[in-house]
Amino acid sequence: MRAGVLYAPHDLRIEERPDPSFGDDDVVVEVTYNGLCGTDATEYSKGPMMVPLNAPHPGSGHQGPTILGHEFIGTVVDAGANARHRIGERIACGAGVSCGECAWCRAGRTNLCAGYYTLGLSTHGGLAEFVAAPSRICVPIPEGLADIDAGMAQPLAVGIHSVDRADLSPGDIVVLLGVGAIGSFICAALKDHDGPVIAMDIDEARLAVARQVGATDTILIAPDATPADLRALIPDGAQVVFETSGVMGSAERAFALAARGGNVVLVGLNKTPQPLNLADIVLREVNVQTTVAHVCGHDIPAALDLLGQVSLSSILPAHVVALDDVVSEGLDPLVGGTARGKVLVDPRRG
Ligand SMILES: [Zn+2]
Numbered sequence: 001m002r003a004g005v006l007y008a009p010h011d012l013r014i015e016e017r018p019d020p021s022f023g024d025d026d027v028v029v030e031v032t033y034n035g036l037c038g039t040d041a042t043e044y045s046k047g048p049m050m051v052p053l054n055a056p057h058p059g060s061g062h063q064g065p066t067i068l069g070h071e072f073i074g075t076v077v078d079a080g081a082n083a084r085h086r087i088g089e090r091i092a093c094g095a096g097v098s099c100g101e102c103a104w105c106r107a108g109r110t111n112l113c114a115g116y117y118t119l120g121l122s123t124h125g126g127l128a129e130f131v132a133a134p135s136r137i138c139v140p141i142p143e144g145l146a147d148i149d150a151g152m153a154q155p156l157a158v159g160i161h162s163v164d165r166a167d168l169s170p171g172d173i174v175v176l177l178g179v180g181a182i183g184s185f186i187c188a189a190l191k192d193h194d195g196p197v198i199a200m201d202i203d204e205a206r207l208a209v210a211r212q213v214g215a216t217d218t219i220l221i222a223p224d225a226t227p228a229d230l231r232a233l234i235p236d237g238a239q240v241v242f243e244t245s246g247v248m249g250s251a252e253r254a255f256a257l258a259a260r261g262g263n264v265v266l267v268g269l270n271k272t273p274q275p276l277n278l279a280d281i282v283l284r285e286v287n288v289q290t291t292v293a294h295v296c297g298h299d300i301p302a303a304l305d306l307l308g309q310v311s312l313s314s315i316l317p318a319h320v321v322a323l324d325d326v327v328s329e330g331l332d333p334l335v336g337g338t339a340r341g342k343v344l345v346d347p348r349r350g
Pocket residue numbers: 036037038039040070071155
């Protein structure tokens with residue numbers, strides 16, 4: 001089969017690989033679409049941060065060149081003896097593999113599993129014609145849901161999990177600080193929130209998308225806006241603030257936007273440590289929440305359900321690229337910040 005394999009930063013090769021081997025609990029999926037996101041772009045341009053190129057991954061045991069791709073859907077073409085899916089079934093894969101037995105798994109927090117690993121980041125993934133995946137992390141795609149929409153299930157699941165972490169109440173003022181890729185999926189996941197959803201970004205085009213996905217208000221902010229500048233926009237503060245950008249100073253701005261007793265959900269990953277005035281956070285009893293990945297058994301089905309209600313592919317236009325063009329039309333625009341909509345790779349296309 002043909003696959004996109006990361007060897008080193010800026011060294012992703014499209015090459016012939018053996019078809020994946022699979023175990024009794026696995027399915028083999030012929031990939032229809034594999035989405036690319038900022039995580040792939042970071043691994044490609046600045047990594048390896050998560051991909052175990054140089055040392056074995058503690059969860060997966062994999063080491064060395066790795067087929068990327070953690071946002072994939074496809075059709076089951078082979079199945080182990082214990083797999084739950086039949087050949088021919090369309091599935092969306094959660095990509096995160098958990099053991100099902102540790103304390104975190106038993107508490108339903110499978111994304112924090114002691115042995116957690118991710119297909120396409122900690123071992124081979126879906127940027128290939130075929131991928132083997134544990135059957136239990138694959139969810140059937142409802143009949144009638146188009147592949148192009150189902151292809152957004154995994155990143156939308158990440159948005160849904162972020163919203164679950166926010167402890168929202170009806171009427172809460174919600175601020176999204178940054179509505180790039182993950183921000184727009186969080187915005188979509190807030191569809192049923194009964195209250196204002198205010199998107200803030202430095203990019204007017206992203207705000208336009210946020211309005212279409214469901215933001216009730218949008219505010220264009222200056223790249224050098226101070227925490228006090230943002231605070232002045234919502235004087236009483238927001239009950240929930242999602243910080244999605246991870247850029248320097250963003251956490252301080254997010255806390256400045258939070259109301260007394262409000263929740264700040266940190267979504268973006270900071271590349272370098274950020275200074276924070278913790279006394280202000282303590283004195284206003286602001287809650288710090290964090291979110292990572294998604295809870296496969298809950299969030300992938302929820303994402304597929306939501307995608308059946310809202311055609312995200314028509315709002316976040318999916319840009320389908322061939323495997324050979326994955327760097328020039330996928331990763332490079334994501335690294336350069338010029339990608340618009342969602343990049344989906346069709347590995348069956350040369
Ligand atoms: Zn992703």
